């Protein structure tokens with residue numbers, strides 16, 4: 001995977017010379033949610049990660065969906081293109097925004113440092129959103145409620161994903177678990193945050209925050 005990314009950034013000619021319909025790089029994502037997060041954290045050269053994600057299902061194979069997302073960068077207009085191979089599992093993941101299936105191993109796309117950054121980012125978004133609304137009114141809107149639940153789920157599930165990299169019985173994340181520059185950077189900056197006890201506490205707190213939210217503000221569609 002790191003080799004593939006490297007190829008994508010260094011081999012600028014690949015796009016032009018490859019035969020039509022043959023993706024330059026095939027990324028293995030466990031779910032669509034994981035594929036979308038990967039695109040979120042791998043921005044365009046201009047720094048923007050948003051682009052109109054037109055979806056194309058390429059030749060369908062047994063048990064695997066090759067999916068291409070392509071569109072123009074929202075800021076500079078450059079073509080953004082990602083091709084993923086996603087397992088085509090019946091019924092889809094347990095929740096629409098799950099990054100993986102419970103029996104999946106760790107991600108091959110996003111390293112534990114990046115999951116930890118994602119968890120903190122989602123948590124920060126939840127704080128900002130919650131701080132800017134009147135809770136008595138805001139969470140009666142089904143769309144706003146669903147968005148908030150999704151952010152809180154992502155914030156907790158991203159810690160679950162980081163924990164998947166911890167070897168059984170290990171009390172801290174091994175340095176070798178990080179393979180991206182961003183992941184290594186956050187590990188070097190705050191190595192203690194990758195201790196098992198810290199990650200497990202974070203996970204528990206984040207799932208508890210979700211439960212507290214849904215207990216205090218029940219699904220408006222079910223009221």
Ligand SMILES: [Zn+2]
Nearest residue numbers: 044046073076
């Ligand atoms: Zn751009």
